[in-house]
Each structure stands twice: as C-alpha cells, then as structure tokens.
Amino acid sequence: MDSITHIVLGACIGELFIGKKAGRRALLMGAVAQSLPDIDFVASFWMSPTRDLIAHRGITHSLLFVLLVTPLLAWLADRWRRPHNITFSTWLWFFAVELLTHLTLDSFNAYGTGLLEPFSRRRYAMHAMFVADPLFTIVPTIVAIALLFMKSDYKRRRWTVFAIGWCFFYLAIDVFNKAIVEGAVKRVTKQHNIEYRRYFITPTPLNNLLWYVVLEDDKGYHIGYRSVFDTKSNIDFAYFKRNDSLLNPVKDLEELKDLFIFSQGFYTIEKEDNVLVFNDLRFGQRVGWYKPNATFVFHYYLQRPYDNNLVVQRGRFANWDKAAFLSMLHRIKGE
Incomplete structure (x- = not known):
C-alpha cells in the first residue's frame, strides 16, 4: 500500500491500543511502527534497479522480521519515558498488530510480499486491491486528523473503531468483488x-x-x-x-x-x-x-x-x- 495509508491507519491502531495512556504520542508511534517495514527503501541507494525490485518487500516484510523486531520494539518502548502504566504485553500486541497489518495490506496488491523470506523467495499477492485506493484511505485519514484535536476519550475511541472497522469492511468488499469477477471469467472461458x-x-x-x-x-x-x-x-x-x-x-x-x-x-x-x-x-x-x-x-x-x-x-x-x-x-x- 501507499505510505499515506500505512501512516494514517497506523495512527488509528496506535490510538486504539495506547491512546488513553500515551495521549497523542500514540498517533505518532502508531504511524512510525506501521511504516517501519518500508525501511527497505534505503537499500535502493546502493542497489541496481532490478536488485532493488527483488529486495523491496523482502526480508523487512517477512514474518521472521515481525517475530524478531516486535519484542525489540516492545522492550525499547517499555523503557522510553518511564514511569508509565503501559504493560509490556500491551507493547508486544501493539507492535505485532502494526507490523502484521502492514504485511497484510501489502499482500493485497500486485507487487506481492515476501512473507517467508529468507527461507523462500516466493511473493504472496492476493491481487485484491490497487496499491492506492482513495475510498479505503479517506476514512482513516479523516479520523487520524480529527484525533489530533479531539479531547473526549469516548469520542476518540468511537471514531477509531469506526475507521478500523471501515478498513475491514472495505477489504471484505475487495475480496467479494474479486470473487464476482473471477466467477465470470471462469464462465466466459468455459463457454x-x-x-x-x-x-x-x-x-x-x-x-x-x-x-x-x-x-x-x-x-x-x-x-x-x-x-x-x-x-x-x-x-x-x-x-x-x-x-x-x-x-x-x-x-x-x-x-x-x-x-x-x-x-x-x-x-x-x-x-x-x-x-x-x-x-x-x-x-x-x-x-x-x-x-x-x-x-x-x-x-x-x-x-x-x-x-x-x-x-x-x-x-x-x-x-x-x-x-x-x-x-x-x-x-x-x-x-
């Protein structure tokens, strides 16, 4: 997915997990956490175009990366700006969900994601969503901006749940529409x-x-x-x-x-x-x-x-x- 989508959805997930305890910092932490797998863009400065194509969405988009980095990020966050009342398990779940959300969204489009790197070079792609879809992104974008100014904890949580729920709903529509077209293609080719x-x-x-x-x-x-x-x-x-x-x-x-x-x-x-x-x-x-x-x-x-x-x-x-x-x-x- 495009960077804006990862940033705003990451911010909403941050609000959901640690918003009450971390305040508006949760938005920033969520945006950064979900954008982290795209750190592989740095490799493009030293690689040829074709090497970069293969490296992008490779090891930093793998389940192994999530497994190794999640406890490290949780450990760092747990020691940042102490004292705080956020448990270590909450940090673990927060970073795991952010990173896995990034991998899942990227797997929905054509580029594909190296979920099993470095053990397999296969790229997993559902071909169910274009890399940038305004109707998917617009709701979490509006909510993320609103959360910067909203004060009521009840409203903040309600808006956050709505934004994340919209994303789940839209992904379900993607899968449903693809199934419709796939069925039509099979009928046409057979006929x-x-x-x-x-x-x-x-x-x-x-x-x-x-x-x-x-x-x-x-x-x-x-x-x-x-x-x-x-x-x-x-x-x-x-x-x-x-x-x-x-x-x-x-x-x-x-x-x-x-x-x-x-x-x-x-x-x-x-x-x-x-x-x-x-x-x-x-x-x-x-x-x-x-x-x-x-x-x-x-x-x-x-x-x-x-x-x-x-x-x-x-x-x-x-x-x-x-x-x-x-x-x-x-x-x-x-x-």
Whole structure:
C-alpha cells in the first residue's frame, strides 16, 4: 500500500491500543511502527534497479522480521519515558498488530510480499486491491486528523473503531468483488473454449469495480477487462505474444534473471526504437480499458539500464487524460 495509508491507519491502531495512556504520542508511534517495514527503501541507494525490485518487500516484510523486531520494539518502548502504566504485553500486541497489518495490506496488491523470506523467495499477492485506493484511505485519514484535536476519550475511541472497522469492511468488499469477477471469467472461458494454464485478476487503478484479467497460454496472454456490473457473457480479450525468442541476444544479462524472478513469469518482450523492452504484466496497461492494445505500465529497457529509475511508478498514470478517465467511469458502469 501507499505510505499515506500505512501512516494514517497506523495512527488509528496506535490510538486504539495506547491512546488513553500515551495521549497523542500514540498517533505518532502508531504511524512510525506501521511504516517501519518500508525501511527497505534505503537499500535502493546502493542497489541496481532490478536488485532493488527483488529486495523491496523482502526480508523487512517477512514474518521472521515481525517475530524478531516486535519484542525489540516492545522492550525499547517499555523503557522510553518511564514511569508509565503501559504493560509490556500491551507493547508486544501493539507492535505485532502494526507490523502484521502492514504485511497484510501489502499482500493485497500486485507487487506481492515476501512473507517467508529468507527461507523462500516466493511473493504472496492476493491481487485484491490497487496499491492506492482513495475510498479505503479517506476514512482513516479523516479520523487520524480529527484525533489530533479531539479531547473526549469516548469520542476518540468511537471514531477509531469506526475507521478500523471501515478498513475491514472495505477489504471484505475487495475480496467479494474479486470473487464476482473471477466467477465470470471462469464462465466466459468455459463457454468460449479459451484455454489457459495460469491466470490472475487484479483491480484497475484507484477502484475495486473494474478488474484487469490476464490468462496465460503456451505462447502469450489473453488480456481483458471485467466490471462487477457487467452482464454480457463474453470478455473482449486482446492477445499479446510473449516473444521469448527476442531475448536470445541478451539471455545472459543479470538484470534479466532478476526480472524473471520478479515478474513471476508474467512478462512479454517487445522492441521499442530497436531496444528490447521487458514488460511485467502484473501492473497492468496504460489505460488498457480505453485502448486494448496499450503498452504496459511496468517496462524495463534491457539495453538501456540507466533509463530504468522508478521503473514501477513511471507508467502508472501515463496517458491519463479526461477522455481516459471518463472511459473508465463508463466501463465501470458495466456492459
């Protein structure tokens, strides 16, 4: 998830656990605690772009990290600004919940989370939520700001419970909407005899109503879009070849090996101005619901590694304009 979401939700959880005893400091401690796993961004200053892709959401987003760091943070907090009346067990639960919440939220989107690092390099991704969803974040943001000024303990707790409850409710909606779309995709592929060996379904930007669908076969991918409000019995798929043969001239590149691992095998290769481009399909297309043959958000220039800074972010909202935004709203309404 985005940093703002972790900060404001962390602040609300801090208020719930230690707000009565720590006052407004609970908001700051909660925001910092839940943001802690993202300390791995520091590694990007010393790593190549592809190494950084694999390192991010790795060991600091693992269950082992939570297991080791939680008692250390609790020990430090217990000795900070004594005397206080917060028990050590409360500190343990507070930090454990904050860190586990961060890992859970990150596991909901396409990037994936290395929950079992360093014992397994597998990334766990539910593909149930876009990395930034305003409707999810707006409620804990409003509540976190309100808590800075609110004095009544009863109101503070009631607002905090509402914010956290909203987050649980919204995540349940994400899972429910994905189930609707997944069921529709299985019906459509069976009805139209579309064969595939793997697939994934993930939300389009900033919502959980329009979903991006990728079906993999031996030579490439069927890519389409499905709204939870669609009633038609088919999906308009565009087909993209994998084009593995284009990789022969660069098959020994170290960056390529990293990209294979990072993309989990969902990739295509294409040429752009005589430069080979590696596309990771998991992050979607640039306004693909509007232009079915659109290029992909994540694209790595294999022969120009110096052009690959911010590789995950640079295409996320490229080609967005009024027409593309209105087309998304229209497509969400269903066909």
